[in-house]
Amino acid sequence: MSSTWIYPIRPQELGTLPPSARRIDVREPAEFDGLLGRLPGSELVPLATLLDATVPWPRDVPLLLICRSGARSMKAARLLAEQGFTSLYNLEGGMLAVNEAGLTVEGPGVPPRVSAGHARDALCVATRELYGALPSPPCESLFEKLSAFSHPERASLFQAIERLGSRARADGLPEEAIDRTLRRMRDLISLLEHREVPPS
Template identity: 60%
Template sequence: MTSHPYQDLTPAQLDTLGPEVRRIDVRELDEFTGPLGHLPGAELVPLGTLEEAAASWPREQPLLLICRSGGRSAKAAQALARGGFQHLYNLVGGMLAVREQHAPQG
């Protein structure tokens, strides 16, 4: 068994996720709308409100947790795992890594 209850996903693996995976961005609003932007289809659920918001979500639905660098999203994934969610993904490196991957090379 892995050491944590979620699967780490790199920005390069985002395309492998199906449409059934909900994208949950746990940053604050000013970050979500800020220079780093957010993933298409991502829902803003700041970390401080996550457990309350997730109380009504189906436990079997796969969730991708996103933040700026991967730290808050890892905490979010752990909290959701404790809440009974079974299919959790953490975006390693967060939006910083996504932007870096899509930055023009040269």
């Protein structure tokens, strides 16, 4: 078992990293390009490919491991510690925490400003991905609630998302597609919770 210490680091502490540190994002490509964005200068190395990709890397270069919430990145850090890497940092809370802290993120899926109108559109698109070109997507109340989003409504929004997932499973839709879509919806709600939401 490796004795390498994995240093937890909060988004607000990123400036304390060694200048030579590489930012390694272990999410999937769709997440890397998605709503939560990515840290400037980060490199995409999905967790499933991490061990093969890092074979030629110097073991003493500092590595910051990044994911959506901090769980996969911790798993990645432990794997790398077992491979002899000696300077490992795990981003606590992942990209969710980065967005909550209001730090700069980049990527093609990051809206310039999250608004209730954008939220309704994005959720509508996600729902249509599950159900196809329906004239009226299910769970319309979810979109309507977003026009007056407030923190106390967070639980009811997540419950609505779970109901949508249950309906999709009952309809026999692919589990992978359901999970991907529901994750996108949860990320969108988290973004709305931590950013200014102007009237649409």
